[in-house]
Structure formats: structure tokens, C-alpha cells
Amino acid sequence: MPDAGATTPPPTQVPALSIVALDDDDDFRQYIRGVLEADGHDVRAVSTPEEFFSVCEDRLPDVVLLDIKMGRRSGEEVLAEIRERWSKLCVIVVTGYPSLDSMRQTFKQAVFDYLAKPFSLSDLRRALSQAVAALGLGQRPQDRLRAELGRQMRLARIERGWTLKDLSESSGVSVSQLSSIERGTHLPSIESLVAVSIALGRKPSVWMDAAGL
Secondary structure, three states: OOEOOOOOOOOOOOOOOEEEEEOOOHHHHHHHHHHHHHOOOEEEEEOOHHHHHHHHHHOOOOEEEEEOOOOOOOHHHHHHHHHHHOOOOEEEEEEOOOOHHHHHHHHOOOOOEEEEOOOEHHHHHHHHHHHHHHHOOOOOHHHHHHHHHHHHHHHHHHHHOOOHHHHHHHHOOOHHHHHHHHOOOOOOOHHHHHHHHHHHOOOHHHHHHHOOO
16 A cells, blocks of 8 residues: 555646556555545546456546456456557556566556555656656647657657758748647648658658557
């Protein structure tokens, strides 16, 4: 269970998230639901894998807190099924029985973070804050799209060793417009997106997929 003595305030940059916690410890479920709801999150705490998949199918969360050591069905099996169903779902593993081997195995399945019980509330808040920053959680689809298109465009441009002026000359899109797109300030028009992607030798569909759309 998290350290109840931790009183660090929640990071202000973390938006309200939808969180599902799967843990067979009733005390932990009550605790985690209470502290995260107090931080403004929507929390569904469940005790069995069957209940977990049912609530996720009803409404997919932003984050899963997954107990990796349960009774009849292991957390590793649940994690494998999560990856089959929702390959990009953010999973943070929590366990009272940490080991290097279990940590290695979970990270092979794209776990975002690994918290050993008892972890502090500040550790959990830090993990959520980092997930928000890295994955754009809690954002509207259009916000994620705007940020991811800008990131993908910037990475492709840098890979070619181009400046914004080089990309502008190749695509016909102005430097100021390219700059605002890369910063995530504005969404490009379809025409601009196609022109830029052709200039960079990329497919717009790949960039859209990266944004989860």
C-alpha cells in the first residue's frame, strides 16, 4: 500500500484522468480510489480480471494500475491480454513482491512504469505526471493530434538535417506556418499536411496512427 504519510500536493499539470485499478487487496483498492479521487481523477477499482476487462470494454481508461501478483490468474497474463486488445493503453504495474526478473518481463510488454509497494503517493503522482507528459493523456483527440503531428514533423525534418526554411522551400508551406505546426499551436490543413509529408517522404496516415487516431 502507498505510504499514507506522504502529503505532497498533486502536480498541477496533471489533468483529470480515467483510471482503472486491478488489485485483489480490498484495503489497497479503497485507499487508491480515495486518494486519486481526491486528486480529481475518475477511478474504478476492481478485484478480478473478469471485472477489469468488463469495465475497460465499457469505457477504456487513460491509465491502468495493475497488480502483477494476484491469486488464480497472474498479472502477467492480464498484461498479455491487455496488449492483445489495447496495444497502446498506458499500464503502470504495482506489486508488493518486486524483483528484477518481473520488472524486465513487464517492461518487455511496454509497461510505462513499475511501482513497488509500499510506494509513496508522490511516487504515484510522479508516474501519472510523466505518463501525461509522454503520452498526452487526458487531452482531447484534437489536442493529441496537434501535438503528435508537430512532433512527427519535427523529427522527420531533423532526421533529414533540414531547417524550417529548407522544408518550406520543398513543401511550399510558409516558415511561420511550419513553425506553428511543429510547436503544436495549430493543426495543418489537409493540403499543408500532404505537401509536408511528401516533402519529408512520410505518410500522413502513419502520423495519424501515432496520435492514436
